[in-house]
Structures are given as C-alpha cells and as structure tokens.
Amino acid sequence: MTNKTVLFEKHVEYNGKIVDFAGWQMPVNYGSQIDEHHQVRNDAGMFDVSHMVIIDLKGGDIKGLLQKILANDVAKLTESGKALYSCMLNPEGGVIDDLIVYYMSDDWYRVVVNAGTAEKDIAWISKYAADFGVSVNVRDDLAMIAVQGPKAREKALEALPVDVVEAATPLKRFYGADCGEWFVGRTGYTGEDGFEIMLPSSEAPAFWDRLAEAGVKPCGLGARDTLRLEAGMNLYGTDMTEETSPLISGLGWTIAWQPEERDFIGRSVIAKEKADGVKQKIVGLILEGRGVLRGHQKVVTAAGDGEITSGTFSPSLQKSIALARVPVDIGDSCEVDIRGKLLKAAVVKPVFVRDGKPV
Numbered sequence: 001m002t003n004k005t006v007l008f009e010k011h012v013e014y015n016g017k018i019v020d021f022a023g024w025q026m027p028v029n030y031g032s033q034i035d036e037h038h039q040v041r042n043d044a045g046m047f048d049v050s051h052m053v054i055i056d057l058k059g060g061d062i063k064g065l066l067q068k069i070l071a072n073d074v075a076k077l078t079e080s081g082k083a084l085y086s087c088m089l090n091p092e093g094g095v096i097d098d099l100i101v102y103y104m105s106d107d108w109y110r111v112v113v114n115a116g117t118a119e120k121d122i123a124w125i126s127k128y129a130a131d132f133g134v135s136v137n138v139r140d141d142l143a144m145i146a147v148q149g150p151k152a153r154e155k156a157l158e159a160l161p162v163d164v165v166e167a168a169t170p171l172k173r174f175y176g177a178d179c180g181e182w183f184v185g186r187t188g189y190t191g192e193d194g195f196e197i198m199l200p201s202s203e204a205p206a207f208w209d210r211l212a213e214a215g216v217k218p219c220g221l222g223a224r225d226t227l228r229l230e231a232g233m234n235l236y237g238t239d240m241t242e243e244t245s246p247l248i249s250g251l252g253w254t255i256a257w258q259p260e261e262r263d264f265i266g267r268s269v270i271a272k273e274k275a276d277g278v279k280q281k282i283v284g285l286i287l288e289g290r291g292v293l294r295g296h297q298k299v300v301t302a303a304g305d306g307e308i309t310s311g312t313f314s315p316s317l318q319k320s321i322a323l324a325r326v327p328v329d330i331g332d333s334c335e336v337d338i339r340g341k342l343l344k345a346a347v348v349k350p351v352f353v354r355d356g357k358p359v
Contacts, residue, residue: 005050006143006201010208014218022116024051026221033222037315040190040227041356044149044156045219046211051115054142054198055122060133062109066101069128071246071264073256077103081175083187086254087246088124089266093273094242095249097121098234100187102176110176110183112144112196114236142183143204145197147216148227150356152194153186159210160184160197168195189224191231191354226312229321232284232351238295239282239309239323245270248325250282250350280306283330284350285322291338293322293345298337303327308336316353323350 003024011018016027026048029036039045057065066074072086082103088096097117102110113121126136147156157165160182167177168184173193176185183198199207212218225235232250234240240249247255247270255270256262285308287293293311306326314321322345326334335342351359 003051005048006204007048007050007145007208010205011048011218014212016218016220019221021221022051024115026051027218028222029220030218033220033226034315036217036219036223037226039217040149040192040219040223041316041353042150044147044152044194044216045223046208046216047146047148047219047224048143048208049146049196050143050201050204052144053113053115053118053122054139054144055111055113055125056137056139057109057111057125057129058107058135058137060129060135062132062134063106065125065129065132065134066109067262067264069125069265070101071255071266071270073258073262074101074103074109076256077101079175080104081171081177083174083176083185087240087251088121089246089264089270090242091265091269093245093266093269095236095240095244095246095251096124096242098236098240098251098254100185102185104176104178117236139198141201142198143201145199145204145208145211146188146190146194147197147211148188148190148192148194150192152192152216155214155216156195156197156211158214159207159216189231189233190227191233192227192356226315229310229312229323230314230316230353232323232349234282234323235310244325245273247273247278248280248282250323278328280325281328282309282323282350283326284348284352285311285324285334285336285345286317286348286352287320287322287336288344288346291320291343293320293336293338297322299324299326299345300335300337300342301326301330303329303331306330306334314352316356317358321352
C-alpha cells in the first residue's frame with residue numbers, strides 16, 4: 001500500500017512527477033531535475049521530507065538508552081538544541097539506520113530516522129527503551145520541509161511565523177530550536193546551508209505556498225539524490241546496510257570509542273574489525289571519459305575489486321561521480337566496468353561539492 005504525505009496534493013498542484021519511494025508517493029521532479037539541482041546550489045529549494053519519521057524520547061534515562069543503542073556519544077550534547085549524527089548498529093556491527101538526534105533537555109531528545117527503515121527503527125528503540133524508563137513518542141502529527149541553498153535561510157525566514165523567526169535566526173549549524181508546535185533545525189542533506197522545518201501537518205500546505213511565494217522552488221527526490229551524492233553523504237540501503245559496518249562505509253568518524261566502558265550495541269564486533277585491520281573503505285570516483293557511473297558497477301584496481309554503491313552524473317561538475325566501496329590500498333586511479341568496457345576513473349576524497357563549490 002502506498003502512503004501519501006500531507007503535501008501530496010501540493011505536489012500535484014505544482015506539477016510534480018509522482019513516483020513510489022520507500023512505499024510513499026513522492027515527487028521525483030517538477031519538470032527538470034537538473035534545474036532543481038542548480039536551484040539549490042545557487043539559490044533556494046524546498047523538499048517534502050514528511051515521509052521521514054520524528055520520534056520524541058521523553059522521561060527516564062534517555063541518555064543511558066542512547067548511549068547503548070547509538071555508536072556516537074550523546075554525552076557530547078550539552079547545549080539545548082545541539083544535534084548529533086550517528087549510526088544505530090545491530091549486534092553484528094551492521095547499520096540498522098543512520099539518524100540525527102537533537103538534545104533538547106535531559107528529559108527530551110528528538111530523533112529523526114529514515115522513511116524506509118522507520119518501522120524497524122521504532123521497534124528497535126522501543127525494545128530497549130523500557131529498560132531505561134523512556135517513552136517513545138512517534139510524531140505522526142508533524143510534517144517536515146527542508147529548505148536548502150545559499151539563500152535558503154533568508155527566504156525561509158520571510159515565510160516563517162514571527163515567533164519561529166526569532167528562534168531560528170540565531171541558530172548555528174547543526175542546532176535545532178523548539179518553537180512550540182514548530183521546530184527548526186539548521187541541518188540538511190544537500191551540502192548546502194538551510195533549515196529542516198518540522199511543523200503541524202495541518203499547517204504544512206499553507207507554509208509550502210508561503211515558501212513558494214518567497215522564491216523557494218519545489219524540488220524532488222531526483223535533485224535531492226544528486227545533491228547529497230555531490231556532498232558525499234551516504235544513502236541508507238546502498239552506501240550502508242545491515243550487512244556493512246560503519247568502518248567500511250566511510251562512517252568511522254561517527255563512532256565514539258571513548259569512554260572505553262561504554263558498551264554500545266555492536267561495539268565488540270567493530271572493535272575487532274578495527275583491530276584486525278579494516279579491509280575496505282568508501283572513496284569518491286570521478287569518471288575521466290564519457291559514461292555514467294551507477295550503483296553495483298564493478299571497480300577494478302591493482303589491490304582487488306570493489307563496487308560502486310552510489311553513482312550519478314554531477315550537474316555541478318559536469319562529470320560522472322560515484323561513491324565506491326573498494327580495497328583500502330586502491331591508490332589514486334582505477335577502472336570501472338561499464339557495460340563490459342573498462343573505463344578509467346580518478347579516486348578522490350568522497351566529497352565532491354561543499355557549499356556550492358567543488359572540493
């Protein structure tokens with residue numbers, strides 16, 4: 001059964017091309033994916049991300065719960081509104097999901113998880129929450145709109161309610177502000193500045209129109225994917241899975257090994273993997289000739305074969321780019337098997353564009 005967000009009728013009204021995404025009817029574009037990509041890189045675009053799930057954890061020992069189920073360390077969160085990116089691992093060290101957690105107070109943490117993994121995420125968190133006396137509140141009453149781009153904040157502030165503007169204006173990157181029924185995070189999935197705005201579902205359609213009036217253009221899933229890939233941001237289910245550890249998915253930086261006594265789920269397995277020597281890593285690839293890099297294409301190197309996890313044509317670089325899981329000793333070049341032909345590619349750091357500029 002296909003779900004619809006509260007903004008579905010707006011997508012139809014704004015001529016969105018609707019496709020199925022993780023069981024949701026979502027717009028892949030509103031005419032031109034390339035134009036929408038450049039709109040976000042150069043100005044401001046908005047995305048309906050209401051299919052993602054917002055979970056409020058309240059009461060009990062929330063920090064203790066999160067210290068157990070997350071690989072990153074929520075003890076780093078000491079200021080109200082500070083956000084943390086983390087993986088949630090299974091006992092085998094695989095990634096159940098990647099998520100953002102906001103610390104609002106000792107009695108309230110807000111977690112945002114992916115749409116396609118929401119059901120298992122909620123079950124996993126709930127499985128351990130009772131031991132810590134924590135209530136798990138799934139906020140089905142909220143919608144979420146991401147406004148991204150170099151002019152995203154100034155244009156969003158034109159459309160936000162006055163009290164929300166006061167709370168959102170001073171926000172630093174990777175912080176969130178609670179504004180009663182509204183919540184604004186200075187976060188995103190595009191490599192650009194901007195806001196992710198959570199608001200009552202009943203108010204979302206009118207807010208979508210106000211953003212459009214302020215010059216924020218609707219953008220679909222297609223542009224969101226090319227933007228996040230240019231920014232070197234992982235996609236769950238391709239760049240990381242339940243069968244891959246964060247150590248080989250370019251997410252070692254999200255693991256907090258200190259304090260040593262914190263025994264988060266999956267720690268012993270990935271600690272052994274680290275001690276034995278990690279055999280693979282995620283790198284960026286830039287195709288040197290014509291062609292398009294796609295997921296599951298074989299990467300051929302002198303150190304052994306690897307595989308592309310995400311690939312696309314980069315509108316910003318005008319070249320084909322990819323993330324690939326390869327042997328750690330890959331070197332600075334490789335070949336990719338595209339339809340039976342081995343084409344040369346440069347191996348680079350897995351970030352291609354940041355804040356609109358090639359890295």
